[in-house]
Amino acid sequence: MDLFSQSWAALLKAVAGLSDEDFAQPSGCAGWLVRDLVCHLVIDAQDVxxxxxxxxxxxxxxxSVTYWEVLDAPPTGDDPLDALTVRLAAAYGEPWLLRFHLDDVGSAAGRAAALADPAQRVGTRDEVLTAGDYLDAYVLEWTLHHLDLVAHLPGTAGPPAEGLARTRAMLEEIAGTPLPASLSDTDALLAGTGRRPSDEVVPLILG
Known part of the structure; x- marks a missing residue:
């Protein structure tokens, strides 16, 4: 629960510090600009x-581990929700509106997570998890998208070390094999999810 809050707070802080120009830069999600990714985070916060x-x-x-499914191929952008995200992001027009909306709904999601009973069972995607496992699963979501956010923004702080380490552990459990010890947590996650080409790792596409 604390790691969810830490990872989410770091991501919200990173977005809050972006310049207007940063929103027009590419993100680490293929085909998405930073503004599209931030709009996706708004939807994520609503889902929480x-x-x-x-x-x-x-x-x-x-x-928290079996919540994630391994896909056969990366998203093409043809999925209706992916396409909707891009249109919604463009509809905001001004970056400050996206910042405001993410801060508003994102802060509410953070408060709800802090107040949640970790043993309470909740439903999502036609599955049942404890709230604790659900929030733990989202450490992976926040961490990977934080890496996506800063992919072309070298001056923006990346995700916290604890979130990187936990996400690496989850990815290794999903894969059923450890990632190369020679790779840092950041490099292992980028290679292990296909965000960076690697001869050492067979990437997983998660959904």
């Missing part, structure tokens, strides 16, 4: 709020 407000009286079907 919705899930934490959706208690379920059933046994968990997933945990």
């Amino acid at each position: 709020l919705i899930t934490l407000a959706t208690p379920v009286d059933a046994e968990p079907t997933r945990n």
Whole structure:
């Protein structure tokens, strides 16, 4: 729970510090500008709020690692939700509106997470998790998207070390094999998720 809050706070702070020009730069998500990624984070924050407000009286079907599915191929941008994200981002017009909306809904998601009972079972994507496992799964989401955010913005601070280490551990568990010890956590995650070409790692596309 604390790691969720730490990772999310660091990501919100990074977005808050972006210049207007930064929003027009490419992100680490293929085909998305930084503004598109920030719009996706708004949707993510809404998902967190919705899930934490959706208690379920059933046994968990997933945990923080099995929450993630390995896809056969990376997104092409043809998915309706991906296309909608780009259109929504453009509709904001001014970067300050995106900053404001992310800060508003993002702060609410952070407060909801801090108040959540980690043992409470919640429903999302037709699956059941404990709130603790759900929030732990999102450490991976925040960390990878933080790396996406700073991919072409070298002056912007990256994700916290604890989030990088936890995300690496989760990715290794999903893959069923350790990532090369010679790679830093950042390099291992970029290679392990196909964000950076590597001869040492077979990348996983997560969804």
